[in-house]
Amino acid sequence: MSASTKLSSSVKALCFLAETHPIPKTSREIAEKTGINASKLRQLLSMLAKTRIVISEQGTKGGFLLQKDPKKIHLQEIYCSIEDRKAFHLNVTQGNGSSDDSNLDFNTYFLDLFSAIQVDIEEKMRNISLENIMNQLKIKSKFK
Amino acid sequence: MSASTKLSSSVKALCFLAETHPIPKTSREIAEKTGINASKLRQLLSMLAKTRIVISEQGTKGGFLLQKDPKKIHLQEIYCSIEDRKAFHLNVTQGNGSSDDSNLDFNTYFLDLFSAIQVDIEEKMRNISLENIMNQLKIKSKFK
DNA sequence: CCTAATTGTTATAGTAAGAGTAACATATTT
DNA sequence: AAATATGTTACTCTTACTATAACAATTAGG
Structure with missing residues (x-):
């Protein structure tokens, strides 16, 4: 997966989590919505969990959850989380x-x-927040 | 060959041509000096010939020759010549x-x-000329 | 006109990288 | 204990890349 594809895939997933906040979503659900392979999604999201952009909960009733306000998530930190x-x-x-x-x-x-x-x-990339992107794409965030 | 390697290889070759101007140099000579494969060099230099950065002369006593003043060759045009x-x-x-x-x-x-x-x-890249690079690397251009 | 030498372009063989998926260990809830 | 998630590794298949070789096209010189 190229750096650019990783980035856009991550943003897709994060937008979905912002839309559905605060309900935890499994990799399977996100995969169905975004068309990205669930296994690959877990790889990306686990990296985003390490940098505290999302929370990941294992086990039954587990899933992924946005940890930061979309206003405060910037493309640069997403990029750095998934790409060294x-x-x-x-x-x-x-x-x-x-x-x-x-x-x-x-x-x-x-x-x-x-x-x-x-x-x-x-x-x-530091000057572009997840909120910026969602506004531009006319997606409504449900992050409290 | 990655875009960045192509670019640095091209610049190496062009610097060598500026240094030895106006004597035509064969791909084999350039290869020996720069450590870049002669066949790859011909691929790069033939593209630079199409954009009039170098002149290529076929046949006996042929070779490559700088066509433009190093002052007027910019990284961006080198890059665009070798990479679509x-x-x-x-x-x-x-x-x-x-x-x-x-x-x-x-x-x-x-x-x-x-x-x-x-x-x-x-x-x-548009703001960096071949001359800039040569000055920075303390290479003297013999371009008249 | 023939030979030698050079560029220009295509092809080839070997290696490396990437995509997509699967498998399974780890963790957590009920 | 069973069910269901994540986290991580592995595996297969395809694609891309690297380096080089091969040869056609071109030119100079005798």
């Missing part, structure tokens, strides 16, 4: 047999550049 | 059997978001 790898990252695995070791400088240069780009992307 | 796919792009291949078709709205939302991010990335 950078969005725009350099493959430095190139074991070239070059005599010239200026390649090291090149790699450093690009790593720095891509880090700067990554910062920009995260800054953009 | 977007850096941060959404997998909309998710054929979900969901009854709810709000997924269409979600996908549209994220496509728009990722397009905006892409614009930012390209803007950043």
Whole structure:
């Protein structure tokens, strides 16, 4: 699952939880509503539970529940919860047999550049809340 | 070859051409200097030739030659020459059997978001010239 | 005109990554 | 104890990628 698909899948699930708050929803229910595989959903939601965006309750009558106000959930923290790898990252695995070791400088240069780009992307995502998205998509939150 | 690796490989090759200007260099020579496979280099450089960043000359005594002043070559145009796919792009291949078709709205939302991010990335790259990079890496251009 | 050398493009073989699902341990309620 | 969730790992299948090779197209020089 690509980073972008993970992100949109997570947002879909979170929107559904905001809509149905405060009733816990199982991965199966969310899967039926969103069309995302229940197993994959559990993988995503368990990561979102670790960063306290949702609460997960095991056992009978268990399920997932929004833990934070949609106003206070930002795309960036969702992204960071589900993805450790950078969005725009350099493959430095190139074991070239070059005599010239200026390649090291090149790699450093690009790593720095891509880090700067990554910062920009995260800054953009930091300014978008789940509520913003729901408003734009005209979904009503039932979060108290 | 990932987008980022293509970009850094292209820049390495272009720097080498700027350094050795105006002597045409074969893909084999560039390969030896940069540690990038000659066949891959030809693939990259032939794309850079189509966008008039380099000149390619076939046949005996042929090779590659810088066509533009390093001052006027920007990362963004290099990137666009070698990559048609977007850096941060959404997998909309998710054929979900969901009854709810709000997924269409979600996908549209994220496509728009990722397009905006892409614009930012390209803007950043538009402000970096090959000369900038060479200065930063202390490589001297012999472009007349 | 023929040969050598080079780019341009396609193909190929081997490896790695990813998607989708299944299986099962862990936990919790009744 | 049984039923039902999550959490995590594993498995299969397909897809993508990597690196290289092969060869057609092109050009210079004798």
